[in-house]
Amino acid sequence: MAWGLVFLCSLALGVCSFQGRAQQPPLSHAQDFSTDMYFKPPNEQLVETRLSGTNALPLPGGLLDVKKLKIESFSTNGTLVMTALADQCTYDIRHGIASSPGHLDLVSGDGAYHLDGDGFMFVWGTNATSLTVSNHVRTVIRNGMLKL
Amino acid sequence: MKAKIFLLLFAAACCAQAQTDPGTNRTTITSESGYFDKNSRRMVYSTHVYVNDPRVQLWCERLTLDLPPQGHPTNVVAETNVVIDFIDATNKTYHVTSDKAVYSFSVDNGKTNELVTFTGHEGKPPAVKTADGMIYSEPLVWDRTADVLHFNNYTTILNQSISGTNSILPK
Numbered sequence: 073m074a075w076g077l078v079f080l081c082s083l084a085l086g087v088c089s090f091q092g093r094a095q096q097p098p099l100s101h102a103q104d105f106s107t108d109m110y111f112k113p114p115n116e117q118l119v120e121t122r123l124s125g126t127n128a129l130p131l132p133g134g135l136l137d138v139k140k141l142k143i144e145s146f147s148t149n150g151t152l153v154m155t156a157l158a159d160q161c162t163y164d165i166r167h168g169i170a171s172s173p174g175h176l177d178l179v180s181g182d183g184a185y186h187l188d189g190d191g192f193m194f195v196w197g198t199n200a201t202s203l204t205v206s207n208h209v210r211t212v213i214r215n216g217m218l219k220l
Numbered sequence: 221m222k223a224k225i226f227l228l229l230f231a232a233a234c235c236a237q238a239q240t241d242p243g244t245n246r247t248t249i250t251s252e253s254g255y256f257d258k259n260s261r262r263m264v265y266s267t268h269v270y271v272n273d274p275r276v277q278l279w280c281e282r283l284t285l286d287l288p289p290q291g292h293p294t295n296v297v298a299e300t301n302v303v304i305d306f307i308d309a310t311n312k313t314y315h316v317t318s319d320k321a322v323y324s325f326s327v328d329n330g331k332t333n334e335l336v337t338f339t340g341h342e343g344k345p346p347a348v349k350t351a352d353g354m355i356y357s358e359p360l361v362w363d364r365t366a367d368v369l370h371f372n373n374y375t376t377i378l379n380q381s382i383s384g385t386n387s388i389l390p391k
Contacts, residue, residue: 145258147289189254201258209254209265213247 102128102136109168109196115148121196122146123163123170136163141170143194152181156203158192168196176205184214247273249283261287269298279303280321296323302338318346318360334364353378 106124126140143156161172171193178187191206252267263285271278281300285293298321306314318338326333338346338360345358357371
């Protein structure tokens, strides 16, 4: 997937922004940051996924230690598809992977689906976007959405 | 040989339960792990999967849901040690066991089609058990739109208190 990436940081030392997928992570502590990932052409102007957090601390190997992670996914008409929240994650900017052994809460944009579990990995790959939750997965589906 | 058993009580029971127990009027799925692929819009639950619904309880080791962008899941597959319990309005329990259960949903020319196909393996076909007895069938198909169970090459075991006859051994 041809991701466009804009990383906006309100840094303690200033503001940085950059585009492209193979970029260097910020070298200093960032606060209240967000990263936008865009759809493939012809919708490359539209945000597909927004990753944000209250703090991001650079780690060796091009990783970021992100606090209060929030991931929002949108459709091409701008509708919110889902929101995922976690207290912490390690974000690998170059490979587009956000992972943590901690708890994850995810709710669909319409509130019909709620999923939570412990230990997760979001992958924004070239050809696939996926979420793996390792343990204690629980999904609650609003009545009528899944008729059994 | 093919037989049909009309199970209108299923629908009545399910509606009754949903109305009288609004506090649990939702579906909960628990498992050890889960995987969602955004491109295929497929959610896979693995290991000790349990589904609790006002109408149904389901246990299996792997549950796959195909989730369209809008609306109802089109395909749900339960695999490995599948157990499904239904309870009717008279608290009569229907207990289905199989290797695999495939639920399909479609709308063709305005008509809704909902089928659940249970399959097993040689020597262990799907089975539905009630207080009255047990039926083995390969496959066992539940047409949810018509509330009809279809049996193929089936074997029936009636409890002695009901039939007054000896049980029929399963295939």
